[in-house]
Amino acid sequence: MIMEAIATAIQFLGGTLPAVIILAIVNLILLALLIARVGSSFRNFGRALGSALGVGGVVAILSVFLLPAHTGASWANLHGAVDYLGLFVISAGLGVAAAAAVFPPIQYLLGMGSSSRRQHQSARA
Amino acid sequence: MTDHNPSGSEGLDLKRLVEACTRRDFLKLSGMGTGAVAAGALGAGALLHSEPARAVRTDARIVIVGAGAAGLNAANRLRRALDGAEITLVDRREDHYYQPGLTLVATGVWPQSKTEDRNERYVPRGVNWVKAMVEEYDPENNRIVTDEGETLEYDYLVVTTGLELRFDHIEGMDADLIGSHGIGCVYDNPRHAAATWSAIDDYLAEGGKGLFIRPPGAIKCAGAPLKMTMITEHRLRQRGMRGNAELHYYAPGDGLFSQPDIDDFLKRHFPEERDINVHWHHRVKGIEPEEKRVTFESDEDGEYTESYDFIHLPPSMSAPKPLRESELAAQEGSHADGGWLEVDQYTLQHKRYPNVFGVGDCCGVPIGKTSATVKNMTPVMVENLVQVIQDRDPSAEFDGYTSCPLITEIGQAILVEFNYDLEMVPTFGFISPYREHWMAWVMKEHLLLPAYNAMLHGRMS
Ligand SMILES: Cc1cc2nc3c(=O)[nH]c(=O)nc-3n(C[C@H](O)[C@H](O)[C@H](O)COP(=O)(O)OP(=O)(O)OC[C@H]3O[C@@H](n4cnc5c(N)ncnc54)[C@H](O)[C@@H]3O)c2cc1C
Numbered sequence: 022m023i024m025e026a027i028a029t030a031i032q033f034l035g036g037t038l039p040a041v042i043i044l045a046i047v048n049l050i051l052l053a054l055l056i057a058r059v060g061s062s063f064r065n066f067g068r069a070l071g072s073a074l075g076v077g078g079v080v081a082i083l084s085v086f087l088l089p090a091h092t093g094a095s096w097a098n099l100h101g102a103v104d105y106l107g108l109f110v111i112s113a114g115l116g117v118a119a120a121a122a123v124f125p126p127i128q129y130l131l132g133m134g135s136s137s138r139r140q141h142q143s144a145r146a
Numbered sequence: 147m148t149d150h151n152p153s154g155s156e157g158l159d160l161k162r163l164v165e166a167c168t169r170r171d172f173l174k175l176s177g178m179g180t181g182a183v184a185a186g187a188l189g190a191g192a193l194l195h196s197e198p199a200r201a202v203r204t205d206a207r208i209v210i211v212g213a214g215a216a217g218l219n220a221a222n223r224l225r226r227a228l229d230g231a232e233i234t235l236v237d238r239r240e241d242h243y244y245q246p247g248l249t250l251v252a253t254g255v256w257p258q259s260k261t262e263d264r265n266e267r268y269v270p271r272g273v274n275w276v277k278a279m280v281e282e283y284d285p286e287n288n289r290i291v292t293d294e295g296e297t298l299e300y301d302y303l304v305v306t307t308g309l310e311l312r313f314d315h316i317e318g319m320d321a322d323l324i325g326s327h328g329i330g331c332v333y334d335n336p337r338h339a340a341a342t343w344s345a346i347d348d349y350l351a352e353g354g355k356g357l358f359i360r361p362p363g364a365i366k367c368a369g370a371p372l373k374m375t376m377i378t379e380h381r382l383r384q385r386g387m388r389g390n391a392e393l394h395y396y397a398p399g400d401g402l403f404s405q406p407d408i409d410d411f412l413k414r415h416f417p418e419e420r421d422i423n424v425h426w427h428h429r430v431k432g433i434e435p436e437e438k439r440v441t442f443e444s445d446e447d448g449e450y451t452e453s454y455d456f457i458h459l460p461p462s463m464s465a466p467k468p469l470r471e472s473e474l475a476a477q478e479g480s481h482a483d484g485g486w487l488e489v490d491q492y493t494l495q496h497k498r499y500p501n502v503f504g505v506g507d508c509c510g511v512p513i514g515k516t517s518a519t520v521k522n523m524t525p526v527m528v529e530n531l532v533q534v535i536q537d538r539d540p541s542a543e544f545d546g547y548t549s550c551p552l553i554t555e556i557g558q559a560i561l562v563e564f565n566y567d568l569e570m571v572p573t574f575g576f577i578s579p580y581r582e583h584w585m586a587w588v589m590k591e592h593l594l595l596p597a598y599n600a601m602l603h604g605r606m607s
Contacts, residue, residue, distance in 0.1 A: 024605070025597075025600065025605065025606050025607065028600035028603070028605035028606065029593065029596045029597045029600050029606075030596070031596075031600070032595075032596030032597070032599040032600045033592070033593065033596035035596070089557070089584065092557065092584075092587065092588055092591055092592070093255060093556050093557055093587075093591070094556070094557025094558065094584050094587060095557055097557075098555065098557035098558040098582075098584045098587065099584045100558070100581060100582055100583055100584065101581075101583075103576055103577055103578070103583060103585055104583055104584040104585050107584070107585040107588070108584075111588075
């Protein structure tokens with residue numbers, strides 16, 4: 022079942038798969054640089070996480086309101102808990118994905134100052 | 147029957163038969179040592195690596211006829227399950243149509259292009275693709291003949307040719323009429339589905355009498371004529387034209403759907419909630435496109451003519467001509483009329499030719515001419531074929547799984563899934579198969595195409 026879901030997801034992403042893979046690789050590189058403290062660090066982690074979650078939250082809320090119409094449906098087409106739960110789960114998923122996508126660059130930008138100061142200090146020493 | 151064998155031999159050739167049998171026996175013996183691994187290798191069919199760790203070693207020549215949903219899925223699965231097999235796929239068609247999406251094209255939800263693809267994206271490496279149509283099956287001699295005159299010999303044959311739309315069963319009807327004279331038909335191909343939408347679009351603007359036909363006999367996606375009716379009714383409401391339109395649905399028997407709960411639902415839903423008049427025991431005899439008139443044969447009213455402003459007119463369906471006129475077709479019983487492939491409904495092995503298997507719409511099985519059925523049939527067929535190659539009895543059983551996302555309106559559908567016993571077998575327990583859901587619509591519109599494409603790659607079970 023999991024493998025089938027992955028196979029379906031790969032087909033679902035279709036032409037956008039290369040872009041998604043590039044974004045994931047860039048984010049992984051940024052995370053690796055952050056962990057290795059190259060050019061930036063996890064300083065201001067709280068602010069970075071908050072900003073990323075904020076972006077994710079906005080995406081999730083917009084998704085709740087826009088998703089039914091985006092699928093050609095009206096609110097009257099949502100029947101019972103299953104449909105509303107589905108809508109919230111999909112929207113939450115999109116929100117988490119958006120937050121995960123923006124966190125590494127935000128963290129990198131907010132953590133940059135600390136790293137350069139540290140490099141500066143070590144250079145003086 | 148014309149013999150296109152360049153060697154010029156005709157009829158039953160005993161020497162060839164003995165040779166072929168001997169060859170198959172040898173292949174079975176060589177495959178037996180790998181007995182225990184077959185199931186494992188097949189189970190791995192759903193995994194995301196290109197070759198199973200232990201595929202079954204064989205030199206078998208396997209010919210798959212038809213590169214549609216079933217043929218491509220079978221080619222990919224057999225390619226992974228067998229090591230050394232010579233697999234040949236025969237089909238001239240290079241375009242691939244996502245047929246389950248045609249309903250959405252014919253109702254203006256999707257553009258035509260969304261259902262159009264290329265077979266070459268799914269034909270696995272190492273499989274020989276013969277771009278021709280099979281014209282003659284010669285199961286006595288284990289060979290097929292193409293319309294190019296080429297003879298292909300096989301040890302095992304997999305028939306996946308889908309079905310033929312029998313426009314010739316309706317006097318005055320021709321596929322080229324689709325889209326003109328108020329005639330629509332969702333079944334043929336993406337171009338005709340788009341032409342159906344243009345005919346419906348005109349009808350939505352003008353209103354008038356809309357007739358929706360369910361042809362007699364086994365048809366693929368038996369829900370499609372119902373969906374076309376309900377979505378057109380919804381489109382009329384969306385355009386504020388429902389009051390100007392009168393809708394009629396004509397059924398050949400006294401049911402609307404084979405699954406009894408859904409049948410009950412539709413028998414209430416059509417007249418009571420959608421104001422659609424249902425006429426039982428009606429079959430279309432002929433059409434006069436210029437006059438926009440259709441002639442029915444009815445058990446109660448005999449033969450009579452009706453005028454229309456729009457008619458959705460799918461024809462009856464049968465196995466493609468070369469198959470239905472061959473020895474492989476059912477010779478008696480309920481599947482003989484359509485010339486369907488005579489397979490055991492559980493093992494999908496031919497009842498008279500044990501080295502022949504079938505998958506998909508061409509099979510003479512009680513229900514299930516859907517791509518969802520193909521998804522579940524193919525792993526069963528592959529497992530059984532591999533067992534036969536290994537001289538074992540086929541043990542995997544297909545349960546008749548059939549699925550139809552029954553769109554009742556744009557934006558909602560009932561995800562109906564059932565088996566040979568007509569019991570509901572929902573894949574997602576949390577989505578009721580008895581009521582309309584937006585989630586079922588989301589699946590139909592967004593997830594089933596990627597799932598179908600994954601199936602063509604042999605990645606879905
Ligand atoms: C309008 C519509 C709506 C549908 N909706 C759904 C749905 O919602 N859900 C669902 O699961 N299914 C649905 N289906 C059904 C589904 O598309 C079919 O059941 C499925 O495509 C069957 O696969 P197949 O491989 O048996 O046949 P096909 O996919 O039709 O492929 C048959 C292939 O065989 C080839 N062929 C034919 N004769 C020969 C020959 N003599 N030699 C060589 N090759 C040959 C053809 O060229 C073709 O490529 C729908 C179908 C239609 C038309």
